[in-house]
Structure formats: structure tokens, C-alpha cells
Amino acid sequence: xxxxxxxxxxxxxKLRTIDIVRAGMKSRRAAETRFKIYGRIAIGMGLLxxxxxFSSIISNGYQAFVQTYIKIEVNVDASKIDPQGKRxxxxxxxxxxxxxxxxxxxxxFPEVKARRDKRQLYRLVSTGASYxxxxxxxxxxxxxxxxxxxxxxxxxxxxxxxxxxxxxxxDESDRRVKDxxxxxxxxxxxxxxxxxxxxxxxxxxGDSRDPxxxxxxxxxxxxxxxxxxxxxxxxxxxxxxxxYLEEFAPRNRFTDIIEVNIxxxxxxxxxxxxxxxxxxxxxxxxxxxxxxxxxxxVLTLMTLPxxxxxxxAALKSVPPSIREAALGIGASPMQTMIYHVLPLAMPGMLTGxxxxxxxxxxxxxxxxxxxxxxFIVDIPQGAxxxxxxxxxxxxxxxxxxxxxxxxxxxxxxxxxxxxxxAMNAIxxxxxxxxxxxx
Amino acid sequence: MFMLAAVFCFNIITIGVGMQLSILLMVLxxxxxxxxxFGKKRALRAGNGHAKNLHSLPSFYGLYTAxxxxxxxxxxxxxxxxxxxxxxxxxxxxxxxxxxxxxSSDRLNLVINDxxxxxxxxxxxxxxxxxxxxxxxxxxxLMSTSHAALVVVVLCLAIIAGAIALSRIKAQHRARxxxxxxxxxxxxxxxxxxxxxxxxxxxxxxxESVRFFQDVPVSDFLFGLEWSPQTAIRxxxxxxxxxxxAVPLFAGTMLISLIAMLIAVPIGLMSAIYLSEYSSQRxxxxxxxxxxxxxxxxTVVYGxxxxxxxxxxxxxxxxxxxxxxxxxxxxxxxxxxxxMIIPFVSSLSDDVINAVPQAMRDGAYGLGAxxxxxxxxxxxxxxxxxxxxxxLLAASRAIGETMIVVMAAGLSANLTANPLEAVTxxxxxxxxxLTGDQEFDSTKTLAAFALGLMLFVVTLMLNIxxxxxxRKYREQYD
Numbered sequence: 001x002x003x004x005x006x007x008x009x010x011x012x013x014k015l016r017t018i019d020i021v022r023a024g025m026k027s028r029r030a031a032e033t034r035f036k037i038y039g040r041i042a043i044g045m046g047l048l049x050x051x052x053x054f055s056s057i058i059s060n061g062y063q064a065f066v067q068t069y070i071k072i073e074v075n076v077d078a079s080k081i082d083p084q085g086k087r088x089x090x091x092x093x094x095x096x097x098x099x100x101x102x103x104x105x106x107x108x109f110p111e112v113k114a115r116r117d118k119r120q121l122y123r124l125v126s127t128g129a130s131y132x133x134x135x136x137x138x139x140x141x142x143x144x145x146x147x148x149x150x151x152x153x154x155x156x157x158x159x160x161x162x163x164x165x166x167x168x169x170x171d172e173s174d175r176r177v178k179d180x181x182x183x184x185x186x187x188x189x190x191x192x193x194x195x196x197x198x199x200x201x202x203x204x205x206g207d208s209r210d211p212x213x214x215x216x217x218x219x220x221x222x223x224x225x226x227x228x229x230x231x232x233x234x235x236x237x238x239x240x241x242x243x244y245l246e247e248f249a250p251r252n253r254f255t256d257i258i259e260v261n262i263x264x265x266x267x268x269x270x271x272x273x274x275x276x277x278x279x280x281x282x283x284x285x286x287x288x289x290x291x292x293x294x295x296x297x298v299l300t301l302m303t304l305p306x307x308x309x310x311x312x313a314a315l316k317s318v319p320p321s322i323r324e325a326a327l328g329i330g331a332s333p334m335q336t337m338i339y340h341v342l343p344l345a346m347p348g349m350l351t352g353x354x355x356x357x358x359x360x361x362x363x364x365x366x367x368x369x370x371x372x373x374x375f376i377v378d379i380p381q382g383a384x385x386x387x388x389x390x391x392x393x394x395x396x397x398x399x400x401x402x403x404x405x406x407x408x409x410x411x412x413x414x415x416x417x418x419x420x421x422a423m424n425a426i427x428x429x430x431x432x433x434x435x436x437x438x
Numbered sequence: 439m440f441m442l443a444a445v446f447c448f449n450i451i452t453i454g455v456g457m458q459l460s461i462l463l464m465v466l467x468x469x470x471x472x473x474x475x476f477g478k479k480r481a482l483r484a485g486n487g488h489a490k491n492l493h494s495l496p497s498f499y500g501l502y503t504a505x506x507x508x509x510x511x512x513x514x515x516x517x518x519x520x521x522x523x524x525x526x527x528x529x530x531x532x533x534x535x536x537x538x539x540x541x542s543s544d545r546l547n548l549v550i551n552d553x554x555x556x557x558x559x560x561x562x563x564x565x566x567x568x569x570x571x572x573x574x575x576x577x578x579x580l581m582s583t584s585h586a587a588l589v590v591v592v593l594c595l596a597i598i599a600g601a602i603a604l605s606r607i608k609a610q611h612r613a614r615x616x617x618x619x620x621x622x623x624x625x626x627x628x629x630x631x632x633x634x635x636x637x638x639x640x641x642x643x644x645x646e647s648v649r650f651f652q653d654v655p656v657s658d659f660l661f662g663l664e665w666s667p668q669t670a671i672r673x674x675x676x677x678x679x680x681x682x683x684a685v686p687l688f689a690g691t692m693l694i695s696l697i698a699m700l701i702a703v704p705i706g707l708m709s710a711i712y713l714s715e716y717s718s719q720r721x722x723x724x725x726x727x728x729x730x731x732x733x734x735x736x737t738v739v740y741g742x743x744x745x746x747x748x749x750x751x752x753x754x755x756x757x758x759x760x761x762x763x764x765x766x767x768x769x770x771x772x773x774x775x776x777x778m779i780i781p782f783v784s785s786l787s788d789d790v791i792n793a794v795p796q797a798m799r800d801g802a803y804g805l806g807a808x809x810x811x812x813x814x815x816x817x818x819x820x821x822x823x824x825x826x827x828x829x830l831l832a833a834s835r836a837i838g839e840t841m842i843v844v845m846a847a848g849l850s851a852n853l854t855a856n857p858l859e860a861v862t863x864x865x866x867x868x869x870x871x872l873t874g875d876q877e878f879d880s881t882k883t884l885a886a887f888a889l890g891l892m893l894f895v896v897t898l899m900l901n902i903x904x905x906x907x908x909r910k911y912r913e914q915y916d
Contacts, residue, residue, distance in 0.1 A: 021806070028808055028811070029808070031808070031810055031811075032808045032809060032810040032811075034810075035810035035813070035814070036712070036716055036810070038708050039708050039709065039711055039712025039716055040712065041708070042704065042705045042706075042707075042708030042709040042712065043708075043709040043712055043713070043717075043725055043729070045705055046705055046706075046709055046728075046729045046732065046780050046781075046784070047725065047728060047729070049732065049777045049780070050728060050729070050731060050732055052747070053732075053735065053739075053740075053743055053777075056743065056746065056747045057739070057742075057743070060746065236628075237628045237631055238628075240624060240625045240628035240629070241625070241628040241629040241631065241632065243625055244622075244625035244626055244628065244629045245629055248622060248625065249629070255629075257633060258629050258630065258632055258633060261632040261633050261635075261636045262632045263901075263905060264636070264898060264901055264902070264905075265632060265635060265636060267831060267834055267835070267897065267901040268639070268838070268894065268897060268898070268901075269834075269835075269837070269838020269839070269840070269865070269893055269894075269897055270838070270840065271838065271840045271865055271868060271869070271890070271893070272639055272643070272838070272890055272893060272894050272897075273639070275639070275642065275643055275868070275872075275886070275887060275890040276635070276638050276639045276642050276643075278872065279642030279643070279645070279646060279887070280638050280642050284642075301631075301635045304631065304632065304635070305632070308632070332614060332618060334618040334621060334622070358734065361736075362734075362735075362736030362737070362738070362739075363736070364736070364737070364738045364841055365737070365840035365841055365844075365865070365869070368840075368844075368869055368872075368873055369868075369869075369872055369873075371873075373873055391736050391738040391841075392738075394736075394738050394739070394742065395738050395741070395841065395844075395845065398738075398741070398742045398745065398746075398845060399845075406746065409742055410742075413739050413742065416736060416739070417735070417739070420734060420735075420736070424734060
């Protein structure tokens with residue numbers, strides 16, 4: 001009775017519900033479109049940031065893979081480097097090769113007389129030229145007395161000029177390459193004595209104060225040793241912990257505490273692990289500063305939660321029927337674990353480990369704390385030698401004032417990103433290849 | 439155990455007889471393998487050549503013997519190598535003439551170093567006199583005695599323990615249970631490393647902080663408005679009394695994190711909503727990994743990006759509209775940090791939005807709601823606890839982030855809310871205080887640990903709240 005009454009009322013009124021709805025439709029549709037556009041803008045901005053990040057790194061860094069070389073003729077004057085003619089290796093390694101390089105620069109530009117000009121002339125080539133010459137002479141004593149044609153690296157400022165980073169038109173006092181040097185370089189270019197070549201030094205040398213002699217091999221070796229230590233420790237420990245927590249641990253207070261701890265450790269700022277490393281490993285146990293061993297230990301503690309969480313997820317995805325079947329034919333729980341569950345969970349565990357390693361490879365803050373931030377020229381030969389790692393090398397170069405280091409930094413970042421992308425790609429492939437749906 | 443392992447690896451090298459000790463390790467390994475072989479053989483003999491007569495598989499008897507042969511010896515070996523240097527140094531010091539022994543501990547350390555250098559053939563800091571030479575000889579002699587003793591003890595232990603284990607092997611011996619018990623012990627130990635790590639963090643940070651708070655009152659540290667950690671080297675030095683009021687650092691950290699969250703939360707949330715509700719499967723499968731790449735980029739790269747690209751752009755833009763922007767402005771650091779955090783917010787929100795049951799969407803559509811209305815009025819409230827949890831996790835990430843601010847934010851403590859000025863953060867100060875070459879127990883370095891404690895406590899609290907929120911409301915609709 002009441003129902004029909006209210007229906008009558010509605011129909012007799014001026015506005016029906018459908019009219020109200022229709023009246024509002026326009027603004028509701030507009031709101032819908034707006035909302036969708038906000039979403040598109042958000043994704044667009046995220047992707048734009050990614051694009052800007054990568055393109056600025058690449059555009060700043062791609063030229064670091066080539067380096068300007070200058071061809072010079074050096075007369076290896078026996079009277080200058082080995083006056084006694086005895087060819088004693090110690091004397092040869094101590095001789096003044098810089099003088100020979102300078103002499104060859106003077107013969108190329110005989111018109112340069114003033115002392116200040118000469119000094120500028122010498123600065124066209126890198127200080128590395130004399131090391132290069134020394135190495136050649138020590139390796140082959142017969143070169144003494146001959147005139148050699150050498151391609152030596154140009155100074156970093158000249159390199160910047162050749163790569164177009166220095167504006168030739170700007171005021172002379174504003175740039176570090178002077179007009180005379182530009183004129184000399186132009187003359188060398190016209191004689192085909194200047195060439196850009198693949199920068200092998202960048203991949204084979206350690207750190208250096210001179211950008212043209214600096215390379216990433218030292219840092220890369222340091223990263224390698226650090227990661228090896230991290231992998232050797234964190235993989236077995238992480239897998240063992242995951243196996244225990246997922247398969248064997250009774251539900252009690254102790255395991256609850258462990259679980260809460262692991263979850264919290266996963267979110268502790270990395271620098272706090274650095275403080276732990278400094279206080280415990282270096283000051284308490286007296287381990288050496290700057291060593292990949294300590295870096296590896298700190299990174300192990302940092303990546304363990306990642307590996308444990310990933311490994312537990314992998315174990316969880318193995319269906320109980322596998323375990324029940326193994327137990328049913330008489331295997332002990334441990335045997336079931338080792339022979340049946342673990343092999344099936346292994347791809348997932350490896351994926352997690354690789355992702356953890358990629359994290360460790362990019363990490364730098366805790367390593368600053370344990371002294372891996374030192375200026376180290378020598379290439380580390382083991383986990384005990386002082387060394388630095390790629391991200392810290394990037395940090396060090398980013399702090400250097402020379403223009404040429406901007407380029408080196410970007411190039412080092414490109415190498416680091418390449419490694420990270422490769423590691424993540426392997427992880428994805430592993431997951432795709434071995435992932436099983438039960 | 440892995441800490442011990444690392445320590446003794448290191449000591450092997452410092453002792454300089456790594457060859458000998460590594461040979462000893464190899465011998466131990468070889469003995470263990472032999473023990474395995476003998477154990478297995480004996481077990482088979484005990485079972486009259488048939489494994490079915492045994493309690494466990496023959497290989498378990500082998501493992502049982504091998505473990506008993508190897509592990510106790512290895513533990514002794516580790517302890518020996520860890521404690522050997524300290525004991526020998528002590529013995530050498532007590533053998534030194536009295537006039538050298540009575541000097542201050544710093545100089546005594548130098549003498550010890552010289553002795554060690556002399557032993558290993560390095561350059562010493564002083565001329566070698568008879569006393570030093572005698573001490574070095576003494577050191578070397580103790581060293582070789584100790585190593586000889588180590589070899590004898592370890593090998594004897596390995597043989598005896600292996601022999602006892604071997605003698606226990608009978609047909610009914612429960613070797614599998616014993617081996618599995620030991621394995622379980624190892625698993626438990628590995629799991630408790632998480633606790634040990636937390637304990638290590640808490641203790642190391644707390645210990646140094648307590649020492650810091652003996653110099654500087656807690657109230658000064660927590661509520662002081664001035665931060666200038668340069669303590670005077672000489673007593674009469676002017677203007678460097680050292681002030682440790684951390685409020686400017688907290689304010690700077692908050693400012694930069696706030697800017698980061700203002701960037702990351704809207705962008706991250708909206709992209710998560712778009713990806714999970716609107717986009718096609720194909721677009722999602724491309725855009726989601728691309729966005730997540732932002733999380734994989736090392737933070738040092740973001741720092742470089744902030745210095746090289748973002749900060750100059752912001753400064754120039756400020757210059758155009760007539761604002762004076764510091765080159766290390768909080769805005770630049772915060773903006774780049776925000777970019778870094780976008781994927782954290784978006785993937786966490788994505789998960790919770792996807793966890794909202796389809797029935798709720800269908801219900802809203804059935805009532806005539808548009809898609810945007812469904813999202814805003816139904817899905818968003820349902821996912822809100824998870825989103826809040828994700829945002830809190832992202833905030834703790836922002837507070838603890840180090841490299842971006844070390845490279846792009848300032849060093850001087852500035853108590854300001856203006857994002858265009860340079861501010862410093864807790865993490866920046868920890869890095870600057872600890873990367874220099876100062877003695878470890880100066881107030882400056884201890885201050886870094888006090889800051890570390892604050893950082894740890896704050897991020898821990900944020901994480902606990904976040905995890906609690908996420909866990910409490912996660913399965914509400916299932």
C-alpha cells in the first residue's frame with residue numbers, strides 16, 4: 001500500500017530520480033576523464049624522470065669511452081736516461097722520461113721560447129706520457145738511442161677541448177685552455193697528430209688524480225671481491241635461515257622474535273649497517289679498514305633479509321604434496337628438505353640472491369663508514385687489500401672539481417647500471433625459465 | 439660463526455704465515471674426507487656389507503665421522519687464530535725491558551707496530567736497536583712455537599674425535615639423527631644471525647651514544663638549536679666550542695623528506711591506481727617494470743643526477759622569477775629523493791589495490807558508480823590502511839637515505855623551513871663526522887653514533903607502525 005503511494009508521489013513530482021542522475025552525468029563524466037588524466041600524468045612523469053635521468057647520464061658520459069691522443073716523436077736519448085750505459089733496471093726506472101717528452105714537444109714547436117709558454121706547451125700531453133715511455137723502455141732496452149713515434153694521451157683539458165666542452169669563442173680568462181694552446185692543437189690537428197681513440201685506460205687503470213689516467217678497474221675489482229665475500233656468506237646463511245624458519249621452526253616466541261627482526265632489518269637504513277661495521281668489525285675485532293672483506297660482511301648483514309624473505313617465498317611455493325610424498329616413502333624431514341623441496345625452490349632462491357647482490361653492488365653509504373672511500377691507486381688483488389667499490393668511486397669522482405671527471409663519473413655510472421641491468425635480467429630470465437606453476 | 443671465520447681469515451694474513459695455516463686447513467679437509475670414507479666403510483662392515491642391516495644409510499655414518507673429525511678441530515683452529523695475536527703481543531710486552539714497558543699505551547702501540555714490522559720485514563719508524571731486535575726475535579719465536587702447537591693440537595683433536603666417532607659406529611647407531619641434529623643446529627644458528635645483527639646494531643650504537651651523552655647532556659642534544667660539531671683542538675682556540683643541538687638536523691631531515699613525500703605520494707599513488715584499474719594489460723606489463731627501474735638505480739646515481747642536472751635547473755628557474763636559490767637547496771635533494779621513492783609507493787599501493795576483492799568493484803558498478811567514483815569512494819578507502827603503511831615505509835626510506843643528501847644537500851646546519859635554502863640532515867652529518875681522520879673516541883665521532891641511534895629508533899618505529907597497519911587491515915575483505 002505505502003509502496004504504491006510513494007511511487008505515485010514520485011511520479012507526480014517535477015523531478016524523477018533518473019533526471020537528477022542525468023543532470024549530474026556531465027560533471028561525473030568530466031570527473032572520470034580528469035581522474036584518468038591525473039593517472040596518465042603521474043605515469044608520464046615517472047617515465048619522464050626515468051628518461052631524463054638516463055639521457056643526462058648517457059649524454060654526459062658517452063664520450064668518456066674515447067680519449068684524445070697526440071702523436072709525438074721521442075728521441076730516447078741514451079745520454080739522458082742511461083749516461084753510464086749499464087742498463088741497470090733501477091736506474092732506468094728512475095730516469096727522467098718527462099724530460100724526453102718535453103724535449104720532443106720543443107722540437108715539434110721550435111718557435112716556443114718563453115718559459116711560461118713552454119710550460120703551457122708541456123701541458124698539452126698528459127703526465128701519463130712519461131710513464132708510458134718508461135714502461136716501453138724498461139720492457140725493451142734496445143729502444144734506448146732510437147727515435148720512437150708514440151701516441152700519448154692528451155691532457156684532460158685538451159681532451160675536453162677536443163670533445164667540444166670548452167667554448168673556443170669565450171674569453172681566454174674564462175677557460176683553462178689558453179689561446180696559444182688552442183693554436184698549437186690546431187697545428188697538431190692539421191698535421192694529423194691528434195686522434196680520438198678508444199679509451200682503454202678507463203677500463204684497465206685504477207683511480208688517479210689526472211682524469212685522463214683514471215680508470216674503473218680498481219673499483220671494479222674491489223666491487224668484485226666485496227660481492228664474492230657477500231655472496232659466499234649471505235647465500236648459505238640466508239638459505240639456511242629461510243629453510244629453518246619456513247620448514248622446521250616451531251611456532252614460539254623465539255621464532256616470532258626472529259621474524260620480526262628480519263622484517264625490521266629489511267627496512268633499517270643502510271648507513272646504520274655501516275655504523276655497525278665500524279663499531280663491531282673494525283673497532284672491536286680490529287679488522288682492516290677499507291678492505292673488501294669488511295665491506296662484504298656489512299653488505300651480507302644488509303642483504304640477508306632480502307635473501308631470507310625471497311627464499312621463504314620460494315619454499316612456500318613448493319606444494320605440500322611434494323613433501324607429503326617424500327615423507328610417505330620414508331624420507332626424514334631433513335632428507336625431504338634437501339633432496340626434494342630445496343631443488344624445487346632453488347630457482348626462486350637464486351633469483352632472490354641475485355636481486356640482493358644487485359642491491360649490494362649499488363650500495364655505497366655503509367661502505368663510506370668503513371673507510372672504503374679512500375683514494376686508492378693500486379688495483380686490489382684480494383679481499384684484504386685496501387680498495388674502493390664502483391658506487392663509491394662514482395661518489396669520489398662526482399666530488400672532483402675537474403670538468404673531465406663529470407664525464408668519467410657518468411661513464412662509470414653507465415658501467416654500473418649495465419651490470420645492474422644484466423644482473424636483474426638474469427634474475428628475470430631465471431624466474432621465467434624455471435618458474436613452475438603447481 | 440661467519441664473523442669468527444672472517445676474523446681468522448684476516449689473522450691468517452696478518453700473521454704472514456698464511457701458507458702454513460692454509461695447508462693445515464687443507465690437511466684438515468683431507469682428514470675429514472678420509473673420515474667420511476672410513477666411517478662409511480666401517481658402517482658397512484658393521485652391517486655385514488648390507489645397508490639394510492643398518493639404522494641409517496651408510497653415507498650418514500660417513501658424514502657423522504667426518505663432522506666429528508672436522509668441526510671441533512676447526513672451532514679450536516678458529517679460536518686459536520683469533521686470540522693468538524693478542525696473547526703473543528701480551529707475552530712480548532711482558533718480555534720487554536722495564537723502561538719501554540712503562541711508557542704510555544699509545545707509544546707502546548707504536549713500539550709493538552715496529553716489532554711487527556721488523557718481523558715481517560717492513561720499514562720501521564725508528565732505528566732498530568738491540569732491544570727491538572730482541573723483542574722481534576722473541577715475537578717470531580713465540581709465533582713459531584704457537585703455530586707448531588696449533589698444528590699438533592688441531593691434528594690430534596681431529597684424529598681423536600674422528601677415532602671416537604668411528605668407534606661408536608654400530609649397526610644400530612642412530613647416525614642419521616645425529617647428523618640431522620647437527621644440521622638443525624646449524625640452521626638455527628643461521629636464523630639467529632638476524633637477532634645477532636639487530637643486537638649488534640643496538641649495542642654498538644647505544645654503547646657509543648652513552649659515552650657521547652656523558653659529554654653532552656641528552657636534553658642539549660635533543661632540544662638544542664645549534665649544531666656545530668667542530669670541537670676545539672687546542673684549549674685556547676676561539677669559536678669552536680662544539681655545539682651538539684640536533685634540532686636543525688631533524689628539521690632539515692624532515693624538510694627534505696617532506697618534499698620527497700610530496701613528490702612521491704601523488705605520483706606513486708596515481709600511477710598505481712592507473713596501472714591497476716585503467717591501463718591495458720600490455721601497457722601495464724611495460725610501464726610497471728620501467729617505473730620499478732627507478733627503484734633499482736643506485737642512490738649514488740641519484741645524487742650525481744641531483745648535483746649535475748636538478749640543482750642547476752632549480753637555481754636557474756629561481757633566478758628567472760627572481761628568487762635566490764642556494765645551489766645545495768633542500769628542494770633539489772628532496773625532489774630527486776621523491777623520484778627515487780615513487781616506485782616504493784606505487785608498487786606497495788599496487789599490491790593493496792589489487793588485493794581489494796573484485797566483488798566490491800562490481801557492487802559499486804552495480805549501483806551506478808563511474809569507475810573514478812568506485813576508485814575514490816570504494817577502493818581507496820578499502821585500500822587505505824595498506825597505502826598508509828606503504829607511505830610510512832617510504833617515509834622511513836626517505837629519512838634514512840644517505841647518498842642523495844650527502845651529494846646534493848648542504849653541510850651547514852640551518853634551522854629553516856624554506857626549501858630554497860641549504861639544509862643538512864642526520865645522515866649527512868653521520869657521514870661527514872665519520873669519514874674524516876679523527877680519533878675514534880672524540881666527541882665528534884661519538885655524536886655520529888648518537889645520531890645513528892636516533893635514526894635507528896625513528897625508522898624502527900615507523901616500520902613497526904607501518905607493518906602493524908598493513909598486517910592489521912590487510913585481510914579485512916577476504
